[in-house]
Amino acid sequence: MRVGLKPKEVTALLRERGFKVTPQRLAVYNVLAHTTEHPSAEVLHKELLTYYPTMSLATVYKSLKIFCSVGLVQELNVGEDSFRYDANVAAHPHIRCMHCGRVDDVKTLPTEVFSRQVMEETGYQLTGQQYYFYGLCPTCQQAMLAQEA
Ligand SMILES: [Zn+2]
Numbered sequence: 001m002r003v004g005l006k007p008k009e010v011t012a013l014l015r016e017r018g019f020k021v022t023p024q025r026l027a028v029y030n031v032l033a034h035t036t037e038h039p040s041a042e043v044l045h046k047e048l049l050t051y052y053p054t055m056s057l058a059t060v061y062k063s064l065k066i067f068c069s070v071g072l073v074q075e076l077n078v079g080e081d082s083f084r085y086d087a088n089v090a091a092h093p094h095i096r097c098m099h100c101g102r103v104d105d106v107k108t109l110p111t112e113v114f115s116r117q118v119m120e121e122t123g124y125q126l127t128g129q130q131y132y133f134y135g136l137c138p139t140c141q142q143a144m145l146a147q148e149a
């Protein structure tokens with residue numbers, strides 16, 4: 001698992017692939033590697049503005065694109081207009097709250113079993129997969145119960 005590569009390792013990997021390394025670029029990865037919240041580019045940008053008040057959203061997008069292309073970050077489509085980003089690049093299922101938009105990892109599904117079954121059934125050679133579920137998160141369920149009371 002590649003979550004939490006050190007800045008030195010990220011720098012080396014970017015250089016090796018011919019990308020420029022800037023403090024802002026490293027910060028994008030760093031924030032992403034330290035969250036399990038699967039932020040969108042916009043949410044990441046807001047957080048990064050605390051450290052880099054002049055950082056543009058375009059810089060965040062461009063950095064994310066580079067990190068995706070070198071395999072340090074994965075782009076997730078969880079059924080929204082904008083993508084979410086995850087520094088955990090292993091294939092793993094996600095669940096999204098339809099009410100607050102929170103996205104969590106689902107850790108215990110036997111996705112290797114699913115993949116094998118899909119290949120057996122369809123004869124496809126799998127190159128990737130995404131699973132996502134949706135529902136109401138525990139916090140939102142609580143809030144709704146409280147409202148009803
Ligand atoms: Zn929720």
Ligand SMILES: [Zn+2]
Binds near residue numbers: 086088094105
């Ligand atoms: Zn995830």
